[in-house]
Amino acid sequence: MIRLVRSEWTKLFTTRVWLGLLLGGCVMVGGFAALLTGFAGNAESGLPPVGTPEFEQVALAQATNATVLFLILGIIGMTQEYRHRTATPTFLTVPRRWKVVVAKLIAYSVAAVPFALVMLAVNVLVVTVYAGARGAAPSLTGDNLEVLATSGLALVIYALIGVGIGALLRNQVGAIVGGLVYLFVVEPVIRSIPATSGAYKWMPGGGLEAMTATFQGPDLLGAWEGGLLLVGYGLLAALLGTLLAVRRDVV
Amino acid sequence: MHGLSKSFGRVQAVSDLSFTVEPGSVTGFLGPNGAGKTTTLRMLLGLMQPDSGTATFDGAPYTTLTAPLRTVGAVLETAFHPARSGRNHLRVYCRAAGFPLSRADEVLAQVGLADAGNRRAGGYSLGMRQRLALATALLGDPAVLVLDEPANGLDPEGIQWLRGFLRHLAHDLGRTVLVSSHLLSEVEQTVDRVVIVGAGRLVREGSMDQLRSGADGAGTVLVRSPEAARFADLLRADGTGVTSQDGVLTVTGTTPAEVGRRAFAAGIELHELRSRTSGLEAIYFQLTGGSEQFAAPSPVAQEATR
Numbered sequence: 001m002i003r004l005v006r007s008e009w010t011k012l013f014t015t016r017v018w019l020g021l022l023l024g025g026c027v028m029v030g031g032f033a034a035l036l037t038g039f040a041g042n043a044e045s046g047l048p049p050v051g052t053p054e055f056e057q058v059a060l061a062q063a064t065n066a067t068v069l070f071l072i073l074g075i076i077g078m079t080q081e082y083r084h085r086t087a088t089p090t091f092l093t094v095p096r097r098w099k100v101v102v103a104k105l106i107a108y109s110v111a112a113v114p115f116a117l118v119m120l121a122v123n124v125l126v127v128t129v130y131a132g133a134r135g136a137a138p139s140l141t142g143d144n145l146e147v148l149a150t151s152g153l154a155l156v157i158y159a160l161i162g163v164g165i166g167a168l169l170r171n172q173v174g175a176i177v178g179g180l181v182y183l184f185v186v187e188p189v190i191r192s193i194p195a196t197s198g199a200y201k202w203m204p205g206g207g208l209e210a211m212t213a214t215f216q217g218p219d220l221l222g223a224w225e226g227g228l229l230l231v232g233y234g235l236l237a238a239l240l241g242t243l244l245a246v247r248r249d250v251v
Numbered sequence: 252m253h254g255l256s257k258s259f260g261r262v263q264a265v266s267d268l269s270f271t272v273e274p275g276s277v278t279g280f281l282g283p284n285g286a287g288k289t290t291t292l293r294m295l296l297g298l299m300q301p302d303s304g305t306a307t308f309d310g311a312p313y314t315t316l317t318a319p320l321r322t323v324g325a326v327l328e329t330a331f332h333p334a335r336s337g338r339n340h341l342r343v344y345c346r347a348a349g350f351p352l353s354r355a356d357e358v359l360a361q362v363g364l365a366d367a368g369n370r371r372a373g374g375y376s377l378g379m380r381q382r383l384a385l386a387t388a389l390l391g392d393p394a395v396l397v398l399d400e401p402a403n404g405l406d407p408e409g410i411q412w413l414r415g416f417l418r419h420l421a422h423d424l425g426r427t428v429l430v431s432s433h434l435l436s437e438v439e440q441t442v443d444r445v446v447i448v449g450a451g452r453l454v455r456e457g458s459m460d461q462l463r464s465g466a467d468g469a470g471t472v473l474v475r476s477p478e479a480a481r482f483a484d485l486l487r488a489d490g491t492g493v494t495s496q497d498g499v500l501t502v503t504g505t506t507p508a509e510v511g512r513r514a515f516a517a518g519i520e521l522h523e524l525r526s527r528t529s530g531l532e533a534i535y536f537q538l539t540g541g542s543e544q545f546a547a548p549s550p551v552a553q554e555a556t557r
């Protein structure tokens with residue numbers, strides 16, 4: 001299995017997709033962190049002022065904006081096999097196809113760790129410098145540290161979910177577009193409609209929000225339950241994807 | 252392969268196909284477009300699930316092989332990530348199969364791509380892609396080689412090289428080679444045995460020699476002579492099929508040697524005598540004729556219907 005995982009890393013780092021997503025993530029996280037710090041304490045924005053624990057926890061959770069990119073990383077990692085038809089040589093090398101999916105789950109979860117650390121570093125750097133300039137840099141202790149840890153964990157879990165979705169859908173563009181529509185349209189709608197918002201806490205977005213609990217929002221699960229829920233979604237998608245990958249003909 | 256069948260919806264791609272491939276020889280797997288060659292090979296390699304029947308290597312299905320790349324090397328299509336270099340593509344599979352990374356460079360050299368190894372595979376020409384795909388199949392130095400139309404896109408020199416390479420593998424190293432093609436002439440000089448399929452069914456299985464012996468006298472011969480009209484009458488006299496146009500005769504169902512003998516006996520001067528389709532090709536058309544699913548109407552027929 002370790003051979004297959006290393007093979008997946010070779011695949012990942014011999015094209016530039018990872019670099020693009022990493023840089024994109026840095027820009028995204030840095031941008032959101034700066035915006036948030038900039039508008040902190042502004043009456044119209046409704047954001048708590050710099051120096052309060054509420055501000056610090058929201059500001060240090062901005063790395064979670066990159067979840068969408070980690071999702072795409074996982075989706076591309078799986079679907080590129082079908083898109084570029086390398087599924088044929090891959091499954092010729094490893095005829096027991098479930099091993100390929102498991103290797104990808106492991107490879108992308110592990111590879112997502114340093115990527116997530118980079119996101120957190122950018123987040124902390126921007127907030128520390130900018131908020132420091134505006135009066136008080138947050139300390140990296142207690143609740144603040146916990147927010148960072150759960151944010152990083154959420155990023156890693158989203159890469160795992162991406163692999164699972166990719167195995168399930170196989171079509172790269174379809175999987176990415178579907179993922180974006182779900183995250184940015186379907187879930188926000190469900191979250192905001194009172195009739196369905198009760199179900200939101202059981203959905204991936206609800207799990208994510210529970211993990212990185214911010215200062216406002218609907219009824220949510222606890223942080224660890226939210227994390228487990230997310231992992232559960234990732235593994236469920238991967239399990240279904242694996243079952244399908246094993247049965248479906250490779251053409 | 253035993254009793255292999257597969258259908259896609261209403262299309263019966265392969266039906267009850269059985270044949271064996273012998274070690275130490277090159278076997279040609281022939282059939283017109285859509286005959287089910289690729290489908291058969293995909294089932295053989297565990298990429299498609301047959302509706303019925305089994306395909307095994309020394310008794311073991313592909314999916315149960317412990318070291319698949321060492322046992323079987325296969326080229327089904329030229330598949331790689333366009334942004335990855337040829338060398339890195341090979342390294343991916345070295346890693347997955349547990350081979351040393353140096354194997355990547357060895358097989359690149361073997362197929363003549365050593366200089367292009369660091370270039371993006373997306374920029375390769377068709378022939379280079381075929382070579383990279385072949386290199387992938389050779390990574391494990393396998394005992395069996397399965398190739399689906401490997402000559403596609405190769406230049407004449409490349410085809411020449413491929414022929415020699417496959418013969419060397421089979422005859423000198425005792426490997427088993429199964430190579431598909433829709434052209435008999437393409438593999439005629441390479442293969443020892445042929446398996447011919449048409450519309451998913453086995454049409455003929457046997458050695459090239461057997462096929463040749465059945466082909467005697469079945470060809471079409473082209474003759475150019477200043478005495479064309481006289482010679483045509485002479486040939487027609489005993490029922491030989493002849494058509495004549497501008498002093499060129501097309502004689503069917505015979506060999507150049509036979510036509511030459513007749514002309515010599517009658518003292519007729521010949522300016523050209525050659526076989527237009529070899530008897531082998533005629534046999535192949537005859538065998539696969541009617542099983543062609545996607546036969547296009549001939550240009551003449553199209554003209555007539557206008």
Ligand SMILES: Nc1ncnc2c1ncn2[C@@H]1O[C@H](COP(=O)(O)OP(=O)(O)OP(=O)(O)O)[C@@H](O)[C@H]1O
Pocket residue numbers: 251259262263264282283284285286287288289290291432433544
């Ligand atoms: N994935 C698929 N879905 C539906 N039909 C298919 C599929 N693959 C093959 N077929 C059909 O099965 C038949 C056999 O196709 P196959 O590709 O095996 O032929 P082939 O002998 O390899 O032809 P060629 O010489 O053109 O490569 C054809 O009628 C084809 O249309």
Ligand SMILES: [Mg+2]
Pocket residue numbers: 288289290399
């Ligand atoms: Mg084919």
